[in-house]
Amino acid sequence: MSVERTALLDRALLPRFGLLCLGIWLNAADTLVTATIMPSVAREIGGHQYFGWSVAAYLIGSIVAGACSGKLSQGLGLRRATAFAGVVYAIGCAMSALAPDFVTFVTGRLVQGLGAGAVVALCYVAITALFPESLWPRVYGAVAGVWGGATLLGPMLGGVFAAAGFWRGAFWAFVIQGIVFVVAVLAMLPGEKRQAGRTRIPSRQLLLLVVGVGLIGAAGVAASPALAGACAALGVVAMAAMLAVNRASPDRLLPRSAADLSTATGLGLLTMFACEAAAIAFTVYGPAFIQARHGASPLVAGYVTGGIAAGWTVCAMLVARLKAEHEPLAIRGGAFVILAGVAVAALAVTRGGLWSTGLSLLAVGCGFGLCWAFLARRTIAGAPTEEQALASSAVPTVQLIGGAAGSAAAGAMANLLGFGHGIDPAAAFAHGPWLFAAFAPLALVGFAAAWRLVRR
Numbered sequence: 001m002s003v004e005r006t007a008l009l010d011r012a013l014l015p016r017f018g019l020l021c022l023g024i025w026l027n028a029a030d031t032l033v034t035a036t037i038m039p040s041v042a043r044e045i046g047g048h049q050y051f052g053w054s055v056a057a058y059l060i061g062s063i064v065a066g067a068c069s070g071k072l073s074q075g076l077g078l079r080r081a082t083a084f085a086g087v088v089y090a091i092g093c094a095m096s097a098l099a100p101d102f103v104t105f106v107t108g109r110l111v112q113g114l115g116a117g118a119v120v121a122l123c124y125v126a127i128t129a130l131f132p133e134s135l136w137p138r139v140y141g142a143v144a145g146v147w148g149g150a151t152l153l154g155p156m157l158g159g160v161f162a163a164a165g166f167w168r169g170a171f172w173a174f175v176i177q178g179i180v181f182v183v184a185v186l187a188m189l190p191g192e193k194r195q196a197g198r199t200r201i202p203s204r205q206l207l208l209l210v211v212g213v214g215l216i217g218a219a220g221v222a223a224s225p226a227l228a229g230a231c232a233a234l235g236v237v238a239m240a241a242m243l244a245v246n247r248a249s250p251d252r253l254l255p256r257s258a259a260d261l262s263t264a265t266g267l268g269l270l271t272m273f274a275c276e277a278a279a280i281a282f283t284v285y286g287p288a289f290i291q292a293r294h295g296a297s298p299l300v301a302g303y304v305t306g307g308i309a310a311g312w313t314v315c316a317m318l319v320a321r322l323k324a325e326h327e328p329l330a331i332r333g334g335a336f337v338i339l340a341g342v343a344v345a346a347l348a349v350t351r352g353g354l355w356s357t358g359l360s361l362l363a364v365g366c367g368f369g370l371c372w373a374f375l376a377r378r379t380i381a382g383a384p385t386e387e388q389a390l391a392s393s394a395v396p397t398v399q400l401i402g403g404a405a406g407s408a409a410a411g412a413m414a415n416l417l418g419f420g421h422g423i424d425p426a427a428a429f430a431h432g433p434w435l436f437a438a439f440a441p442l443a444l445v446g447f448a449a450a451w452r453l454v455r456r
Contacts, residue, residue, distance in 0.1 A: 036158030036302030047102025052411020061113020089115025090178030159299025212238030220412030264382025274446035276402030311365025334371025335450035350432030
C-alpha cells in the first residue's frame with residue numbers, strides 16, 4: 001500500500017474523506033434513483049405530461065447553484081455555505097417526498113438541484129481545506145470513484161423503494177443523508193471568516209438559460225401545434241441569446257469562444273452539448289418504456305437504463321492511459337458510437353427485447369466513455385490561457401445544460417406523441433421510436449463537431 005493511500009486512510013483523515021464521498025454521492029446517485037422510480041411517481045400523483053421536468057428542473061437548479069457557489073462561499077464562509085447547501089438539499093428532498101401533486105414534486109426537484117449543485121461544487125473546494133496538498137490528486141481520484149459506485153447502487157436503491165410501493169421512501173432516505181451531511185460539515189469543516197471577494201454571478205446568462213429551457217418544456221403542454229412550435233423556437237432563441245450575452249459580458253458562465261465554431265473550445269463544447277441532449281431522453285423515459293413493454297420490475301428497468309452510466313464508467317477507465325496519438329481516433333470513434341447507439345436504441349427500447357435494449361444503451365454509454373476525457377482536454381487546451389480555468393468549469397456546466405434542454409425537449413416530444421397520459425405497450429411500439437429518434441440529428445451534429453475538432 002502506497003504512503004499516500006495509507007495517509008488517506010489515516011484515522012484522522014478517513015472521516016473527512018467519508019464526508020466528501022457523502023456530498024458527492026447525494027448528487028451522483030440522483031439521476032438513476034429518480035429515473036428508476038419515476039413511473040411509480042407518475043402512477044400515484046399523475047404528471048406524465050411533465051415527466052421530463054423531473055430531470056430538467058433538477059439540472060437547472062444544479063447549474064444555477066454551481067454558478068453561485070463561489071459567491072456563496074465568499075459571503076458565508078466554506079463551512080456555513082456547505083451546511084446551508086445541505087439544508088436546501090434536504091428541504092428539496094422532503095418537498096418531493098411529501099408532494100401531493102406533480103407540480104409540487106417538480107418544485108421540490110428544483111430545490112433539490114439547487115442544494116445538490118452547491119454541495120458538489122463546495123465539496124471540491126473543501127478538498128483543499130481538509131487534506132494536505134500532497135494528497136489532493138489521490139482524493140480527487142478516489143472521489144471520482146463515487147460516481148461509478150452510484151451506477152451500481154442508484155438503480156438498486158430506487159428499485160427497492162419502487163418495488164415496495166413506497167417511492168417516497170427514496171427521498172426520505174436522502175433527507176436523512178442530507179441531515180447527516182450537514183451535521184458532519186458543521187463538525188469537520190474549519191470555521192473561517194467571510195471574504196470580501198469580487199466574484200460576480202452571471203445572472204443574465206442564467207436567466208436566459210432558465211427561460212430557454214422553460215419555453216422548450218412548455219412546448220409539450222401548449223394548447224395548439226402552432227403555440228408549441230412558437231414556444232420551442234423562442235426557447236432556442238433564448239439559449240442563443242444566452243451565448244451572445246455571455247460573449248459580451250465580463251461575468252461569463254462559459255468561455256468567450258463557446259459559440260465560436262472556428263475554435264477547439266467552441267467545437268468541443270458543442271459536441272458535449274449535442275451528445276448529452278441527444279442521449280438524455282433514454283434516461284428520462286427508458287425505465288417507463290421498459291416497464292410498460294416488458295412488465296419489468298423497477299429494479300430491472302433501472303439497471304437496464306443504468307447501462308449508459310456503466311458503459312461510460314468502464315470505457316473511460318479502459319482508455320484512461322491511451323497515448324496522445326490515438327486521441328483523435330477516440331474522439332471520432334466515441335462520437336460515432338454515440339450516434340449509432342442513439343439510432344439503434346431508439347428502436348431497441350421501443351420495439352426490441354430486454355437484451356437488445358440493454359446492449360444498445362450500454363453502447364451509448366461506451367461512446368461517451370471513449371471520447372469524453374479527450375474532448376475535455378482539447379476543449380480546455382483550446383481556450384486562451386486566461387480562460388482555461390473557465391473552460392474547465394464549462395465542461396460539466398455544458399453537460400448539465402445539454403441534459404436540461406434535452407430533458408425538457410423529450411418531455412415536449414413525448415406529449416406531442418400522445419404519451420402525456422401514460423405509456424401503454426401498443427402506443428410505445430407504434431410511436432415510441434419517434435420520441436428517441438427525434439434526437440438523432442443532435443447526435444449527428446455532435447459527431448460532425450467532433451470530426452471537425454480533430455481536424456484542427
